[in-house]
Amino acid sequence: MKTVGSGVRELRARDRNNQYRTMYVIRMGTKIVVLHSFIKKSRTTPKADIETAKQRLRAFDRNGVSVMKTKVTKGNVFKDLGFTDEESVALAMRVDLAVEIEKFIRRKKLTQMKAAEYFDVPQPKISKIVGGKVSGFSIEYLVKMATKAGKNPRISFAKRQAV
Numbered sequence: 340m341k342t343v344g345s346g347v348r349e350l351r352a353r354d355r356n357n358q359y360r361t362m363y364v365i366r367m368g369t370k371i372v373v374l375h376s377f378i379k380k381s382r383t384t385p386k387a388d389i390e391t392a393k394q395r396l397r398a399f400d401r402n403g404v405s406v407m408k409t410k411v412t413k414g415n416v417f418k419d420l421g422f423t424d425e426e427s428v429a430l431a432m433r434v435d436l437a438v439e440i441e442k443f444i445r446r447k448k449l450t451q452m453k454a455a456e457y458f459d460v461p462q463p464k465i466s467k468i469v470g471g472k473v474s475g476f477s478i479e480y481l482v483k484m485a486t487k488a489g490k491n492p493r494i495s496f497a498k499r500q501a502v
Contacts, residue, residue, distance in 0.1 A: 342389055344396045347374065348471025352426065360384065361420060362392040372399055376420055433473040436481035436492060441469055443488035458484050
């Protein structure tokens with residue numbers, strides 16, 4: 340989301356009643372910094388929500404995590420944000436796949452048009468992946484793209500904690 344800052348991505352999810360937005364940025368290669376999450380009630384993102392994310396991004400980039408309320412997660416960040424178990428697993432899988440596809444695009448220094456040609460997909464799909472808007476993609480679609488990028492995606496299973 341260029342309106343918030345460089346590298347900021349937006350995760351979109353919806354159910355029957357609401358549209359959810361989470362603005363985040365990946366820093367130092369492995370840290371996902373959630374800047375702001377909210378329920379979107381209109382077509383445009385409210386200025387107050389954009390400003391909140393901008394302020395938190397500036398604070399993080401200036402001072403690191405010390406000035407922000409932090410929660411270190413060792414599990415699934417989407418679960419921590421309140422998504423259901425099923426949604427959080429699917430979202431995490433989509434993001435992991437999209438990050439690998441984006442890394443490939445950057446490593447090969449492909450424009451979005453060249454990446455679209457390489458993956459044989461419409462350019463707007465590449466734009467969404469690079470912009471972090473992966474909730475509209477099926478996992479199968481992203482697996483096929485990651486495979487074409489030379490990755491070998493695998494699913495592993497872990498025991499869930501008892502409820």
